[in-house]
């Protein structure tokens with residue numbers, strides 16, 4: 001159940017991703033009081049700003065007061081640090097919301113447990129796992145140029161994890177080295193998952209993901225999750241030549 005939605009540029013892809021998120025929100029809030037979403041850091045956050053905050057057609061549909069926002073991974077740094085995923089989301093999205101809008105609940109790491117030695121990093125991961133709901137309504141992933149998702153890197157010892165829902169990593173190949181991350185077993189509980197990837201820098205890895213020959217790439221593993229709808233929102237530059245059928249969101 002993998003769909004690839006292709007757009008001329010990253011802005012159009014951001015708008016489509018944001019419509020997908022708001023459609024999921026509406027579906028959940030028709031039955032429940034809270035919409036639970038987990039987001040990645042990196043380039044995704046700019047897309048959320050474009051679609052959920054700056055797009056005048058989509059922004060009024062977002063019921064921020066009923067959102068609970070989690071991070072699929074987080075760098076083990078103070079939240080005010082430039083490299084914190086929470087900090088990035090706060091600066092680029094939450095701080096731009098009109099002052100009359102009730103803020104979403106954002107679930108960040110417990111920074112009182114941070115230490116220079118990293119001695120309690122596993123406790124930070126366990127604490128974050130304890131505050132997670134049973135499953136996410138929606139998870140939005142980025143795809144690193146090496147095929148990583150969250151802070152799950154190709155060939156890393158955390159990939160076969162079966163018990164923990166959140167784990168710490170102290171040897172991330174992409175800096176900063178110390179992070180926590182959702183594990184594959186927790187991602188597999190999500191109701192639906194979307195990827196956002198744009199630009200020619202992502203083209204080689206997207207070709208690998210959709211070649212069906214590299215099923216060990218973390219991003220390709222998500223495409224193979226049984227029973228979970230996975231949607232990719234990409235621009236032409238990222239997907240060109242990947243040989244995968246594409247459409248636009250809402251077309252079918």
Ligand SMILES: O=C1O[C@H](COP(=O)(O)O)[C@@H](O)[C@H](O)[C@H]1O
Nearest residue numbers: 040041042043044142143144150
């Ligand atoms: O380190 C990270 O990288 C990935 C991919 O980021 P992108 O900027 O290449 O889209 C991101 O999804 C993850 O949350 C982040 O911590």
